[in-house]
Amino acid sequence: MRVMAQMAMVMNLDKCIGCHTCSVTCKQAWTNRTGTEYVWFNNVETRPGLGYPRTYEDQEEWQGGWKLNKRGRLTLKAGGRWKKLATIFSNPKLPSIEDYYEPWTYDYETLTNSPATDNFPVARPKSLISGKDMNIEWSANWDDDLGGSREHASRDVMLKGIEDKVKMEFEETFMFYLPRICEHCLNPSCAASCPSGAIYKREEDGIVLVDQDRCRGWRMCVSGCPYKKIYFNHRTGKAEKCTFCYPRIEVGIPTVCSETCVGRLRYIGLVLYDADKVLEAASVEDDHALYDAQRACFLDPEDPEVQRAADEAGIPYDWVEAAKRSPVWALINRYEVALPLHPEYRTMPMVWYIPPLSPVVDVIKDTGHDAEDHGNLFAAIEALRIPVEYLANLFTAGDPVPVDRVLRKLAAMRAYMRDINLGRDPDESIPAKVGMDGETMYDMFRLLAIAKYEDRYVIPSAHAEQAHALEELATECSLDFEGGPGMYGSGPFGEGSGRPVPVAVENFQMLRDRQTSDTLAAPEDKATRVNLLNWDGKGVPTGLFPPRPDAQAHEEPERGEH
């Protein structure tokens, strides 16, 4: 037994209202930079829908993740090491910018600088890739709320096999939202695909990160990840991915997406797992068995044997304690309501989901029946095969049984809690029908519905004796860094030159620059974005020459004359 700790997340899809706050705050915190305009570490997809990038789930097309070869051994779906190296000069399975979308900004300056005219001035969309005028044809959530679904949603890969049964009429279809971040897999195929070995899994908390100093831009990780959650920064030529907000996690605060989630649907906590079992579990032959196989890798923190092994593996005592209180562990193993996203990719993903009961509830409500009654709900789960099969395609490699079980639990909880809330005697037969007792069901209700902050996020901080040098806490004054808030600026050789700046400081600077600049998103005078070695010759990198205040002064009066 080799005990390792994994920081994991569970999202309760019933609560997601699709407001995109997580995406926006994540973008503001992490990818608010040139080169990452199209990068959404966190995105929210409407299902049925195409996802982002479009049809990323079609692994026959994109060849992401792992598969079993003829001898039953786990291999990368896109081919082994030799094939990777042979195709390194032109990655055959790299999504192009059209599969994401061409990022744009608006030429707002024409609005403020417009002379008095008969017609309203228009801010035209400008491509952030080529800088030219463009037509906006797609974006990160173009098919939001089933927009254009008649045209697009039928191409949803997960509808394969049930497409003739799903009604795409707007009033009749079911819909829910699926927020996605990097899965921080136990068996990450992105890391396995990286020729440079720049992507690594942190031993302490299992967060998967890209070492920006070792990434050489071979792009194999982008095609290797079946969730397409590694993005290529087209400006720096490096891969970037969701960091699980590790500077925040290290000091015990939740990720930005979780912290700002309006629906409070995200849970963060530790899961202990046996690293020796991962390969075996990922190599299980039957796709349907992968869900159970992955659960079998997880270790019960209450087990004294596990505690001893954790101690031997150097996992601190308070981390094991946190693993005991982990909401993620509870949702996955105690209540068994959380399911992994696409276990069939065999990457052992660690962001799990509680499938939504709401499509079923909505249907009952529309028919005028009592949508809180467990009899009605059970019957509806039985009858409404389409949502169940669709959810099974997402969460259990197509096996409807676990999805069915989870939905029944959620339905039972609704019915059971109604009695309690109305002051009636609780009907103990309801939890018994889904194999639970009343007390456990009540606990599950507390965790799912009340969901207090300290119950949703049980994040043991990294250790105090290391805190001196952690990213966010930095007991040293953060102004002390070379290029701290007071003295930031590109070094003489541009961005990225010199020693790395702590992430928090870097983002602080970028955000401030961005918010105080009144040019396009890629202003040519933005010193921090221009690397002399990669300088494209447009504009003058600030700091190289002294500023010319007179140039600005000349322009202004001319404009005023119009």
Add this chain to the structure above:
Amino acid sequence: MDTFLWVIVPYLCLATFVVGHFWRYRYDKFGWTTRSSQLYEDKLLRLGSPLFHFGMLGVVGGHIIGLLVPQSWTDALGISHEAYHVVAVTGGMIAGVMAVVGMVILIYRRRTVGPVFSATTVMDKVMYAFLAAVIVLGMWNTIAGSIMTIGGEYNYREGVSIWYRSFLAFSPDASLMADAPIGFQLHAMVAFGLFALWPFTRLVHVFSAPVGYLTRPYIVYRSRDDQLLGSHSPRRGWERTRV
């Protein structure tokens, strides 16, 4: 003049090459990348890039053999000049044509595809000019010099190659280069210019060819470094004590 051209300049370029790489690796690891533009455009790249790169691998291999293996060695193996010549020219032509065709496609792509062109830096353009010049001159030497024997026959293995080995052994003999045909002289001169530029361009990615991928385990685990927690190292005097 000969000493300046074939001793001083080459050594200056070599020194820039070596020190430049050392400096860039120390100072600009973040900028050390292929800076791929595949995200912008795929179809031309799919054709041009493998052609160019595999062609260049052949070209480089040919140069290593041609420049570093003395004629006496192949003589000792009983390989006749004619046989060597045929093999070298055939191999060189195949690799050379691949590289040239690939390069033409890639330059065409870089110039005509808007996003790719706007992502092209000044350094890229300078590098492209030198690289194209070196390749074209090399092809000219092969076609005009070795096949069509314009300007008389010249066996580079008795001239340029020996000079190159003497150059690497730090006892350069400038007269060997001074006697070489102008085509070879230009080729060598521009190539040295390219070497001097090398560390400051995207060509550095040549030195991160990921051969280690073949032997490393698939999943890399890494611990937060004891000395370097997070991404910033402790200031001098504040390093963590080791027990």
